[in-house]
Amino acid sequence: MKKHIYLLAAFLGLGVSFAHAQIQKGSVLIKNATVLTVTKGKLESSDVLVQNGVITQIGKNLTTPAGVTAIDATGKYVMPGIIDAHSHVGLDVVNEGSAPITAEIRMKDVVNPYEIGIYRALAGGVTVSHAMHGSSNVIGGQNATLKHRWGSNDPADIIMQDAPRTIKFALGENPTRNHGRRNGIQPRSRMGVEAVIRNGFNEAIQYKKGWEKYNLAKAQKGNTISPPAYNERLQTLVDILDGKIIIHCHSYRADEIYMLINVVKDFNIKKLVFQHTNEGFKVAPEIAEYTMGASVFADWWAYKMEVYYSTAYNAAILQKNGAITSINSDSAELIRHLYHEAAKTQRYGGLTDQEALAMITINPAKQLGIEDKVGSIEVGKQADLVIFEGHPLSSYAIPQMTFVDGVKYFDRKADREDQRQLVAATEMVEPIFLRTNEEAYRCMQDVDEYFEAFQGAFIKEKH
């Protein structure tokens, strides 16, 4: 089929140049499903029509327009594509752990569309992930919001270009261990973390003033003011102050969460989301009032000292207090069954189906600033959809098909044994062993290597 289109195009002279792959948009009619819209309730025996990547109609007994494939989903469930607000899938580098502030770092530079984790996420119904910088620095790099268009060669094609900018912050043990204890520089304590943030923003204010002064003077005749140095690190902090970037802050303890709320209030920053937020339940009203909420684990804790005081009721408590709450994976494994993670809020907190599903759809969409585009099944939204066998919150749920922009990127029935996009010409084929959970937690990836290298150089230097 595809080659005929190609040949036709070639014969007609429409596109002999295939250099610029366009982002694919699909059309499909999903018929007779139980549609879990998340924002507009549950619709029994209903159809969802997608045309050119957008949901154009939701209703009963829709007619199939010419050229649109119809899928019979009788007895199945359709829900919005799952959104993971904390992931490191599809990144070649996670941490630039060499400085306490690295706001100039752009994760979009290191997006890898070939990473198999993207396909595995699709198999778990995840269509959008927030590919974040790690937590080694107080102010880390700028994150990338990805759309899981599996099969793309160009990283730009899997970056959600219409998503707003976001940046990673990190409090507590990770940055203090990385910079303070290992490297002997600020921050060595939670107080130091606060100081790094405040100093950073104050410096950014000075930086902004310097440029404003220069830009005003530059146009004047006989101007003698020379251009200030360019500093993308400070410029990014200026953009945060100007409300152009959403902060996503790695945090655990209530005291540090409340600290950052005070800091952003002092600098009049409005766009803040807390990540992990294990003690969020202690400061839930404050989070609800001052921030864009918290993105938490369903039940993951006690992997280090600052995560001991935790509860599986965290998400439900935050939700009941009115905080926008999402459940995230931070893991290439958990990302494959976020619908199970969301269901845990029903066991621990008794949330309704709609509230639980919102934790992995519209709520993370709000925290990423993309709720007008994705996160629910509504006319006019981008057609990121998942068809489930069984209710997605059931223990027996199995995703069947996953669509991004109306294009099917996962089909359980067409799932090949080897889904890799790239195979090295020199690969020695060896027996495959199941790996342990070593890659599950990537927040500190690349940091150990950095310190091994650092210590190596340090020892050498002494001699």
Add this chain to the structure above:
Amino acid sequence: MNKQFLKAGMLGLLVAGWLSQAAWAQSDPTGKRRITSTYAITNATVFKAPGDPGSKATILIKDGVILGVGNSLSLPKEAKIIAGDSLYVYAGFIDGAGTMGITKFKDVERPKDFVSSNPPDKIAGITPWRSAADAYAAVSTQVDDWRKAGFTLSQVVPDGGMLPGKTALVLLGDGKTNNFLKLNASLAANYRSSRSMYPATLVGVMAKFRDIYQNTSLVLEHERLFASTVGVRRPQATPTQLAMMQVVQKQLPVLFTARSELEIRRALALQKELGFKLILTGLENYESVIGTIKSSGTPVLIKLQVPDDKSIKAQKVEGVTESTKAQYTRVKESYDKALKQAAQLEKAGILFGFSTADAKAADVQKTLKAMIDNGLSQKAALAALTTNPAAILGVSGLAGTLEKGKLANLVLTTDTLFKEESQIKHVIADGYVFDYEIKKKAVKAETISTKPESAPNAITVEGLWEYTSETPAGSSGGEITLKRENGALAGSITYDDPTGSGKASAPIKNANLVVKTLSFEFDVAAGGMSLTVTISGEINGKTMEGTLSIPQMGFTVPLKAKLSSPSQAN
């Protein structure tokens, strides 16, 4: 230490040079000085440039310059004659980017107040002011090896961090002279991070590159303001910024090492964002980015090495599961794809040469053969060794072809260049002649015994051929039926119907068989217009390899065919 040694060495060379000049009229007690710098290669088969079919001529060179190429040159008495009657002469090969003869600069000592989050440039691998010339040793086994493989000119790249320094063009001539053709040829760049300090990773390197570039632009702006206005603060460019200015002013290209598809895309993205002149080098896997490279107009230097076939050879035939076999197939596909890449560059019309960095000199012939066997034309292969790198390095007026006035860089072979039995007998670099031993190869028994049925001119074309053509969207194919009617070839072809599904058929016209090359045309009606499709290919036994093209649209894709049921010979 190293640098001092080099300096001393250079001084020594200068003195030695002066002494030898002064002693010109005296005797030469070492007996090593050459008798003459004038040479004539007489009556050789000369290929002046890629595509030249070759013709008998004499080449006269003197003091490293070609004085003439022709049949009526008068040869001076001092010309040493190299009898070229049985030799084939090509322009000396040019290495687009390499590391032959390059040693690493000594690590700079860390200052007492060193902070890994903000290290000085020189420690963090940012040394754009350095020159490869300061780290180059003309006398080295690597230089000998590459010269032996036919290389006469190289752009040598300094070793170091993300911005190790400037490259230099060197001639692989006599090691005792100054071999530099051009210093400051381009700025070397790569993704090498400092690991133990900022920038510690690939993502940090990209951010740091932008930072250096933008701040150099601002310093230039500051300098302009300072020059035009009184009372402006004195500009204080750092050594890094001073060394980056020509790059920002687009006078000097960035030679970016990018091996894989993603690395190539990242370099192209940086180029698009900042606007510098770019040459990509060291390309290994680039099949999926060829279109992007083409539209960016960036010249490329591909690694002069194809992947080794160890993994292919290690594939077992017995005792493996179906899923292992499936994996074998994927590796084999990747391997085949890798070998075809160079041919695809040629088809896309991208200016490309070779990089010898990380490649093996001994494998050059094997590598070129693999590329040619997989679709690269001999003309393009020779261009990639000569005229293309000359153009990319901006020395087309000096090197790349055999013409009067160009540098005396030549390769003399025992047969035409890409023949398997061809060997390099002499390399002339910078006018210095290097002789190599010719190995006698055992003649294969097969070629001696002439079997009548495999006589080369007994080409079978009549019958039913099954063909497939590779389009970027997948393969497409059909059947070709050929028969002789009154001595002329005729028949029909089926193809994927462009207006829908299924096959369409058309009569064949203008069919021709010249030696082993079959060509014919057919008409296709599509979208209200009639297009003529040309198929041309070389027949080898029962297979044919060639191209399917639509000249009206400049469209060409590779084609393969198999004679599935030959007609009985009449």
